[in-house]
Amino acid sequence: MSTEPSETAEDVEPGTPDEPARTEPAGAETDPAEQGGGPAEQSGDAAEEGGDAAEGRQVSESEAELLAQRAERERIERRKAERREPIEAGAKLSGRAADLLAAVRAVESGEQPVTAVFEEAAPAPRRPAPEPARPAPPVTVEAAPATEVVAAVRAVLAQGGAPETLAVQTAGVLGEGAAEALRADPWQLLRVAGVRPPQADGFARALLGSAAGPDDARRVRAVTGWLLEQAAAAGHTALEMSVLTAALEQQGVPDSEGAVRDAISDGDVLVFQDPLPEAGAPAPQRVGAGAGEGQDGTEEADGADRERPVRVLVGLERYAMAEESLADGLARLVGSAPRQDGPDAEWERAAAAAGGSGGELIRAVAGHGLVLHTGGQASLAEPAALLRAAHGLGLRAWAAAHDPAGRARFAALLEAAAAGGAGTADEAGAEGPGTATVAGLLSGAEGPGRDSDGALRLDLLVVLDAPRLDVEAAALVTESLPDGARLVLAGDPGVLWSVGPGRVFADLLAARVCPQIASRRPDPGPLGELVSGIGAGELSQVAAPGKEVVIVPVRDAGEAVHRTVQLVVDSVPRAIGVPAEETQVITPGHGGAVGTRALNAALKERLNPGPGRFGGFDPGDRIAYSPARGRTVPGRVVRADADGLHLSCAGEALVVPQERVEQSVRHGWALTAHQAAGCRWPAVVVVLPGDAVPALSRPWVYTAFSRADRHLSVVHGVEQALPRAVAEVAAKPRTTRLPVLLAPQIPAAAG
Incomplete structure (x- = not known):
């Protein structure tokens, strides 16, 4: 029996894109992924342009995220204003690359308006220290666009034949003048997540009539930006120019090369020339030396004066500047000597007390500003021991998780480490190391706050689940650390990469620019054995005397749904002793006969039946709340009233206004692997229907x-x-520039 694909481009939920759903332009190696279906299906990005948190009010996860994004935008504007030197061509090019360089020269010669997009970025100044926002009331109310703005946008959408359900999201993306912006440029609708060029074209024809053509400059500009945004959603920080022009041709742009040149001249995108490795060279990140100056001097000795081949990349300024800022921050941490907060003998005593790979981690952190730590769930005991030891030596030590649930789990681990006497005893106070979320730490809602220079008041920061860091979040973290601070990025390299652009943790592991400590603490039991084998590319049978692993074969989609519900409602509680409330279902996609929508409907009918009195939800429903794109927090519905939908997420109470419910709250008995990343449950049911094959990869299976x-x-x-997927299908490639940017700043591998 054939079923609808488990996750198609139309089924990717806003805020929770899963990599298997992304499609590639024909003939291209990497894609500006085309996510989202029609506007009616996708209500879009849950991240909304909002104001600062009011003084004395608790700052929610979504507001913390927005504060961090606003700080990043302000930093980018400052950097644009300070750039001075133009980028040199650096290589002889022809064809499309030559056309791009001609655009650069036109700007520099004054033939085109002067923009800052081709200028070399100066080191970013530190941001002024924001005052920490201290939570007071226990309930956070999510902000929504002004009612009159939404009403005006709804009228324009109705006139253009677009779903009026997009009004709230469109108002959030385009701001107070959203209605006027749409009338002047209907293709601005492409900035709303889930809207694709065919829908935007139909909207434009309804508003503009025959004036809406495929070569309209407004359309060309919007489609170019949309493709690069889709590429970022697929994880790329830039695209090869040939990939972008091919994608533009697929979208009906008559002159794709001219469109790229115009985008460069207008300052909409940046162009880069990254050196390619020589034949037989070990890695691309080591080709950043100047002309005639090899890493070991061999080029200069041989008198070779050959120009290196380059690849021409095009990217949005937002992600390009974030990646450059990240490289600068990492180089600063690697190059600055960590502050000595105790004699080497004290660090060595702490390392000896921890023993094994935990001791190696403490020794590495003692002498280095940047350290990578890899391992599974059991390995988290080692960063916990490190933080206890550092706190005992007088360091201001903090850990940052990606969500409140991860923060709570690690805080419990720290308490267990203290009770077990891990590391050294606390001598600096009874409270011990601090824990926060990444967004809360950056916004000031959590953590130690910032000093007068804008740097976080800490000496050691451990970022947990580091593969989930995208380039923007990672840039903000590194930029916020003071000179002499230590940064540890800890995580499991086998899991899915970040939902946002970049592959920061993987790039750093490949670049080998700092010490890397691999934990030797395996996850215990049959589950640990199974997952360890998957990480090595082997799916093997494991002995499970306590029914730790159970395989349930099914023949079709209907049977898959039936058996899943039976497992959650009856079999797992009865045989394993885990109640349905603590059992999580994970499936490859949102759509199809066995996607999250179908499974959630079936599970709600059995576990919490009700009419869906508020936007399809009833008190007691399990939900997945997306405060921002790519971030999901599991929770429950408490009640609904005139203020909105009241949720409890990881012990935090919040209210989602009625206008925001459709785009930021989904039922959560069943999740995708990307939504589930970073969370753990006592019992998990992974559903793999027959049509899930295209979505399967080793990182997906490992994560689930x-x-x-x-x-x-x-x-x-x-x-x-x-x-076969476990053995043969690795992570989908991403185009990033971090290794090339690090090469000239960190000329030799450390550790």
Whole structure:
């Protein structure tokens, strides 16, 4: 029986894109992914332009995220104003690359308006220190656009035949003048997540009539930006120019090369020339030396004066500047000597007390500003021991997780480490190291606050689950650390990469610019054995005497849904002792007969039936709340009233206004692997229907299977495709520039 694909481009939920749903332009190696279906299906990005948190009011996760994004935008504007030197061509090019360089020269010669997009960025100044916002009331109310703005946008959408349900999201993206902006340029609708060029074209024709053509400059500009935004959603920080022009041609742009040249001249995008490795060279990040100056001097000795081949990349300024800022910040941490907060003998005593790879981590952190730590769930005991030891030596030590649930789990681990006497005893106070979320730390809602220079008041920061860091968040973290501070990025390299652009943790592991400590603490039991084998590319049978792993074969989609509900409602509670409330279902996609929508409907009917009195939700429903794109927090519906939908997420109470419910709240009995990343449950049911094969990869399987603490059931309908995916399908490639940017700043591998 054939079923609808488990996750198609039309089924990607706003805020929770899963990589398998992304499609590639024909003939291109990497894609500006085309996510989202029609506007009616996708209500878009949950991140909204909002104001600062009011004084004395608790700052929510979404507001913390927006504050961090606003600080990043302000920093980019300052950097644009300070850039002075033009980028030199650096290589002889022809064809499309030559056309791009001609555009550069036109700007520099005055033939085109002078913009700052081709100028070399100066080091970013530190931001002024924001005053920490201290939470007071226990309930946070999510902000919504002004009612009159939404009403005006709704009228324009109705006139253009677009779904009026997009009004709130469009108003949030385009701001107070959203209605006027849409009338002047209907293709601005492409800035709303989930809207694709065909829908925007139809909207433009309804508003402009025959004046709306495929070569309209407004359309060309909007489609170019949309493709680069889709590429960022697929994880790329830039695209090869040939990939972008091919994608533009697919979208009906008559002169794709001219469109790129115009975008460069107008300052909409940046162009880069990154050196390619020589034939037989070990890695691309080591080709950043100047002309005639090899890493070991061999080029200069041989008298070679050959020009290196380059690849021409095009990217949005937002992500390009973030990646450059990240490289600058990492180089500063690697190059600055950590502050000595105790004699080496004290660090060595702490390392000896921790022992094993935990001791190696403490020794590495003692002498280096940047350290990478890899391992599974059990390995988190080592960063916990490090933080306790550093706190005992007088360091201001903090850990940052990506969500409140991760923060709470690690705080409990710190308490266990203290009770077990891990590391050294606390001598600097009884409170111990601090824990926060990344967004809360950056916004000032959590953590130690900032000093007069804008730097965080800490000496050691451990970022947990580091593969989830995208370039923007990572840039803000590194830029916020003071000179002499230590940064540890800890995580499991086998899980899915960040939803946002970049592959920061993977790039740093490949670049080998700092010490890397691999934990030797394996995750215990049959589940640990199974997941460890998947990480090595092997799906093997494991002995599970306590029914830790159960395989449930199914023949079709209907049976898959039936068996999943049976497992959650009856089998797992009865045989394993884990109640339905603590069992999580994970499936590859949102759409299809066995996607999250279908499974959530079936599970709600059995576990919390009701009429869906408020936007399809009833008190007691399990939900997945997306305060920003790519971030998901599991929770429950408490009640609904005139203020909105009241939620409890990881012990935090918040209210989502009625206008925001559709785009930021989904039922959460069933999640995708990207939504589930970073969370763990006592029991997990992974559903793999027959049509899930295209979505399967080793990182997907590794992430889904490793979410279980005690029990894993696999509803299996893909037969031999599962072991093949584990053995053969690696992470989808991403185009990033971080290794090339690091090469000239960190000339030799450390550690």
